Amino acid sequence: MVNFTQITVKEIAKEVKDNCLLGIPADYSGVPMSVTIEIIKNNTKGLRLYCLPLTTIQGDMLIGAGCVSEIETAAVTLGEYGQAPRFQDAVENSKIKIKDSTCPALHAQLQATEKSVPFMPLRGILGSDLYKNRNDWSVINNPMNSKTNDEKIVILPAVQLDILIFHASKADINGNVQIGRRRELATLAHASKKVFVTVEEIVDEDFFDCELKAAATLSSLYVDGISLARNGAWPCGLTNCYEIDSNEMSKYAKSAKYQETFDEYMRNFIARNYYSNI
Amino acid sequence: MSEIFQSEIIISEISNLLRNDRHVAIGAASPIPGSAALLAEEERKNSDSKLKVTILHSQKFNNFTDGSRELFDASAQGRIDTFFLGGVQIDGEANINLVGTGHYPKLNKRFSGSFGSALMYFVVPKIILFREEHSPRTLVKKVDFISAPGISPPNVYRPGGPKYLITNKALFSFNAKDKNFKIEKINPEFTLDEVIKSTGFEFKTNENLKYFTMPSQKRIDILRNLIAPKVLNFYPQFAKKLWFN
Numbered sequence: 196m197v198n199f200t201q202i203t204v205k206e207i208a209k210e211v212k213d214n215c216l217l218g219i220p221a222d223y224s225g226v227p228m229s230v231t232i233e234i235i236k237n238n239t240k241g242l243r244l245y246c247l248p249l250t251t252i253q254g255d256m257l258i259g260a261g262c263v264s265e266i267e268t269a270a271v272t273l274g275e276y277g278q279a280p281r282f283q284d285a286v287e288n289s290k291i292k293i294k295d296s297t298c299p300a301l302h303a304q305l306q307a308t309e310k311s312v313p314f315m316p317l318r319g320i321l322g323s324d325l326y327k328n329r330n331d332w333s334v335i336n337n338p339m340n341s342k343t344n345d346e347k348i349v350i351l352p353a354v355q356l357d358i359l360i361f362h363a364s365k366a367d368i369n370g371n372v373q374i375g376r377r378r379e380l381a382t383l384a385h386a387s388k389k390v391f392v393t394v395e396e397i398v399d400e401d402f403f404d405c406e407l408k409a410a411a412t413l414s415s416l417y418v419d420g421i422s423l424a425r426n427g428a429w430p431c432g433l434t435n436c437y438e439i440d441s442n443e444m445s446k447y448a449k450s451a452k453y454q455e456t457f458d459e460y461m462r463n464f465i466a467r468n469y470y471s472n473i
Numbered sequence: 474m475s476e477i478f479q480s481e482i483i484i485s486e487i488s489n490l491l492r493n494d495r496h497v498a499i500g501a502a503s504p505i506p507g508s509a510a511l512l513a514e515e516e517r518k519n520s521d522s523k524l525k526v527t528i529l530h531s532q533k534f535n536n537f538t539d540g541s542r543e544l545f546d547a548s549a550q551g552r553i554d555t556f557f558l559g560g561v562q563i564d565g566e567a568n569i570n571l572v573g574t575g576h577y578p579k580l581n582k583r584f585s586g587s588f589g590s591a592l593m594y595f596v597v598p599k600i601i602l603f604r605e606e607h608s609p610r611t612l613v614k615k616v617d618f619i620s621a622p623g624i625s626p627p628n629v630y631r632p633g634g635p636k637y638l639i640t641n642k643a644l645f646s647f648n649a650k651d652k653n654f655k656i657e658k659i660n661p662e663f664t665l666d667e668v669i670k671s672t673g674f675e676f677k678t679n680e681n682l683k684y685f686t687m688p689s690q691k692r693i694d695i696l697r698n699l700i701a702p703k704v705l706n707f708y709p710q711f712a713k714k715l716w717f718n
Contacts, residue, residue, distance in 0.1 A: 295586060
């Protein structure tokens with residue numbers, strides 16, 4: 196018996212409602228691929244993706260499957276496997292709205308929500324075309340500079356996510372989740388109304404009994420539900436569990452070049468029923 | 474001496490640019506700068522001026538424990554001496570474009586995005602621009618989209634900025650006051666005239682224009698025996714193609 200809400204991957208996917216603002220973790224911080232496939236099967240529409248700070252195959256798949264209306268990100272790429280083809284096609288043909296950002300701005304907007312302040316200042320950005328295309332960003336004179344009053348600084352709005360889903364290696368018996376040093380997952384969780392996690396395993400211990408483990412833990416305080424999902428990040432990698440699947444990533448990169456071959460790839464992917472077979 | 478690859482010559486040249494640094498950070502998709510930084514670290518490991526290298530895409534060589542924002546916080550604090558940025562396009566005033574070509578947002582060709590460039594370019598003292606392809610389509614008169622500007626007016630906080638640009642054909646320095654690049658070194662496989670023809674912007678020429686320095690056999694041995702296996706861990710596709718095919 197566990198002392199937390201244990202649900203299924205399908206149930207997590209149902210929590211992702213049409214048009215919601217969905218938090219997307221980077222490729223290095225636990226990509227919830229098993230849930231992503233269920234979201235695609237549900238034919239969820241109008242998703243607004245908020246990437247911290249970028250996405251790879253997860254974002255590209257959701258876009259290719261027609262689930263996305265908007266994306267706020269610092270990059271979409273398949274890394275060593277090349278550009279993200281469905282993302283490229285969607286932007287070049289105005290199928291989705293893009294809010295181009297930069298990594299520290301995506302962090303700062305969530306940090307503002309963590310502190311429940313309306314905005315956060317950030318260095319840089321001035322003079323870029325990112326700034327010119329962001330109506331929600333603003334610039335002020337530094338109010339703390341008494342010497343001169345014309346030092347400019349950008350301010351960014353607080354952003355609260357509707358829902359965050361990520362994959363992690365372990366949860367404990369009380370629903371605390373091991374995130375290691377991927378502290379950006381804590382930032383995402385703190386700034387999200389709902390948080391669901393898939394894990395490789397649930398272990399019969401409490402991470403708070405050990406100070407070292409506690410420091411690498413996201414407390415159950417921030418978690419609304421956990422599901423077991425073996426290899427739940429595949430074909431992405433998971434630190435200390437498994438490497439990225441190079442063959443599958445290459446296969447995806449090739450298939451995603453055209454919508455028709457992407458559709459065929461997705462039909463095969465779904466038919467394989469990969470995550471439930473393990 | 475066995476054949477030396479072009480990529481190894483560029484790695485060696487970049488490594489020379491890190492001579493006085495204390496901490497170099499390597500971002501996304503940067504196998505050549507990453508190899509150069511690890512080479513510099515290895516060569517200085519027994520000296521008094523050690524180099525610290527942070528490679529974000531590695532578990533072992535990532536020194537940060539506070540999530541991916543720590544790179545940007547540490548950079549803003551001045552704790553990183555050198556960082557590398559690339560670009561779909563780079564122009565003569567060192568503006569960089571990582572977003573795409575054509576008229577934004579309906580671009581002709583969309584690329585990945587600006588990553589952390591819009592902060593890093595302002596706060597890291599020595600930014601080295603690295604773009605292997607040296608052609609009129611990558612080095613342009615004016616970029617189609619500014620991910621981060623090369624220079625800023627005095628009322629913008631800017632302790633950092635571009636210092637060098639290195640390509641497969643040449644090494645340039647950047648002068649923020651004069652707002653232009655100057656060619657310092659040239660790949661001996663090309664003539665200055667060929668470099669001028671393949672560059673979309675005008676640049677100055679150092680009176681003492683030098684050739685890329687060929688790495689010594691000792692350096693090549695270090696690179697192939699000690700650095701290549703490390704790179705294989707976090708840039709496997711790159712390392713396999715260059716060293717383990």
